[in-house]
Amino acid sequence: xxxxxVAGIGITSFTRLEYPLSEIAAYPAMMALKxxxxxxxxxxxxxxxxxxxxxHQTGLASAVVDSLSLTPAGATTIENGPASGxxxxxxxxxxxxxxxxxxxLVTAAERLREVNNLDATDAVATLTHPLAEYIYxxxxxxxxxxxxxxxxxxxxxxxxxxxxxxxxxxxxxxxNFYAHLHEKITIEGIVDSPESMTxxxxxxxxxxxxxxxxxxxxGACVILVSAEVxxxxxxxxxxxxxxxxxxxxxxxxxxxxxxxxxxVRGAAAQAFKMAGVTPGDVDVAELxxxxxxxxxxxxxxxxxxxxxxxxxxxxxxxxxxxxxLPINTSGGLxxxxxxxxxxxxxxxxEIVLQLRGEAEKRQVKDARIGxxxxxxxxxxxxxxxxxxxxx
Amino acid sequence: MALEILAYKCKKCGELHYPLxxxxxxxxxxxPHEFDTVPLPKRGKLLTFTTVHNxxxxxxxxxxTLGIVELENGMRITGQLKIASPRIGMPVAxxxxxxxEADYSKNYGMVFYPA
Numbered sequence: 177x178x179x180x181x182v183a184g185i186g187i188t189s190f191t192r193l194e195y196p197l198s199e200i201a202a203y204p205a206m207m208a209l210k211x212x213x214x215x216x217x218x219x220x221x222x223x224x225x226x227x228x229x230x231x232h233q234t235g236l237a238s239a240v241v242d243s244l245s246l247t248p249a250g251a252t253t254i255e256n257g258p259a260s261g262x263x264x265x266x267x268x269x270x271x272x273x274x275x276x277x278x279x280x281l282v283t284a285a286e287r288l289r290e291v292n293n294l295d296a297t298d299a300v301a302t303l304t305h306p307l308a309e310y311i312y313x314x315x316x317x318x319x320x321x322x323x324x325x326x327x328x329x330x331x332x333x334x335x336x337x338x339x340x341x342x343x344x345x346x347x348x349x350x351x352n353f354y355a356h357l358h359e360k361i362t363i364e365g366i367v368d369s370p371e372s373m374t375x376x377x378x379x380x381x382x383x384x385x386x387x388x389x390x391x392x393x394x395g396a397c398v399i400l401v402s403a404e405v406x407x408x409x410x411x412x413x414x415x416x417x418x419x420x421x422x423x424x425x426x427x428x429x430x431x432x433x434x435x436x437x438x439x440v441r442g443a444a445a446q447a448f449k450m451a452g453v454t455p456g457d458v459d460v461a462e463l464x465x466x467x468x469x470x471x472x473x474x475x476x477x478x479x480x481x482x483x484x485x486x487x488x489x490x491x492x493x494x495x496x497x498x499x500x501l502p503i504n505t506s507g508g509l510x511x512x513x514x515x516x517x518x519x520x521x522x523x524x525x526e527i528v529l530q531l532r533g534e535a536e537k538r539q540v541k542d543a544r545i546g547x548x549x550x551x552x553x554x555x556x557x558x559x560x561x562x563x564x565x566x567x
Numbered sequence: 568m569a570l571e572i573l574a575y576k577c578k579k580c581g582e583l584h585y586p587l588x589x590x591x592x593x594x595x596x597x598x599p600h601e602f603d604t605v606p607l608p609k610r611g612k613l614l615t616f617t618t619v620h621n622x623x624x625x626x627x628x629x630x631x632t633l634g635i636v637e638l639e640n641g642m643r644i645t646g647q648l649k650i651a652s653p654r655i656g657m658p659v660a661x662x663x664x665x666x667x668e669a670d671y672s673k674n675y676g677m678v679f680y681p682a
Contacts, residue, residue, distance in 0.1 A: 313631050315619060
């Protein structure tokens with residue numbers, strides 16, 4: 177297997193974007209090509225979850241490759257729910273590692289705000305089991321809420337811990353120009369004050385408004401190349417050193433231990449093994465905090481903290497910028513935003529910025545090893561990636 | 568006739584599944600349609616629950632309580648709850664009722680009441 181490097185990155189603001197979906201995918205690709213100093217690619221992967229349903233557009237990769245004037249390069253759309261972005265990077269990795277291609281462009285886009293928020297919620301809810309979950313009105317927030325209730329009972333996580341994730345990630349997002357929510361929040365405002373139930377109403381009890389990510393449009397791109405190409409480009413050498421993917425039961429109720437996220441555990445273990453590093457070696461991580469509880473639980477399942485102790489590390493400030501292991505320096509899905517199919521590529525973008533030392537005010541000092549966890553469905557399809565700076 | 572929700576019993580090893588899958592999760596038997604159907608029990612205890620305030624647009628109610636129930640035989644099912652103040656571990660009893668109406672079709676599913 178050949179080594180695979182990240183040669184270029186690009187991103188749009190994660191917010192409401194009044195552009196056609198194919199432009200949201202093409203714009204970060206143009207930035208990434210410029211960043212890498214490349215104008216030709218061997219293959220294009222485009223990650224997206226719901227364009228057929230929300231934007232009346234299918235075969236997105238064909239539109240994007242032509243819009244970028246990269247024809248006749250091969251182009252493939254990857255739909256894998258909220259893990260579409262991570263999956264597209266994994267496919268790009270395989271294509272370069274196998275020796276088939278030297279330059280692969282992985283771009284991603286989602287435009288959820290073309291419809292109203294309830295339609296967007298419904299589109300995402302189609303990830304659930306059609307007959308055993310979806311028909312009841314099960315949405316992703318409701319699965320996360322039922323999971324949170326069990327986690328609170330079993331491990332002593334409280335509403336205050338969840339709010340601490342939100343406050344931290346909103347603070348981080350204030351330092352990220354591309355983030356969706358530039359809004360300082362406080363524990364007092366969303367939990368303690370008499371107005372907190374107005375400021376922060378329930379979405380799916382016990383989860384409240386500020387426990388949930390915003391509905392975002394956005395796009396992101398990474399260009400993956402062989403070692404030979406990477407060394408010619410003269411950019412900092414960032415290697416995609418480990419990839420892992422694992423699945424779990426489609427129905428959440430079929431999981432033997434309902435507070436485990438086994439696909440996260442499995443995908444992370446594979447990625448660390450391939451990269452030859454341990455969770456303790458990681459300097460900066462982007463976790464899939466579509467709901468605040470997920471940042472806490474993923475930080476345990478990937479191996480940063482013991483099961484049931486993620487919220488204690490959060491309390492001690494270890495996962496904040498300046499802490500031992502900063503998590504979601506971009507603001508995470510919580511505050512950077514969650515353009516569903518593009519999120520996995522957005523996470524990789526942040527890690528590459530950090531490892532290059534280009535993350536400006538939110539730079540983690542001397543970061544050399546970065547990690548991403550891209551969580552599909554309610555944990556039924558998860559992709560983890562490990563990046564290493566090599567020069 | 569009382570409406571039932573069906574579990575799927577592997578003809579080879581007897582493992583029960585809900586919902587239907589094509590290949591048995593326990594023994595991996597791989598012949599098409601080699602499952603017997605057995606009605607799921609209706610009684611059980613509440614494992615976890617939530618009240619959802621942001622429902623997909625085809626629901627005409629403002630909020631809805633959902634839960635996962637561990638049934639008497641140990642199997643689990645996701646369903647709607649018509650329980651004013653649910654608590655984890657409480658005994659519940661289910662009925663099969665219309666749970667969602669969309670595009671002129673009625674979807675039936677399990678609705679749980681206090682037992």
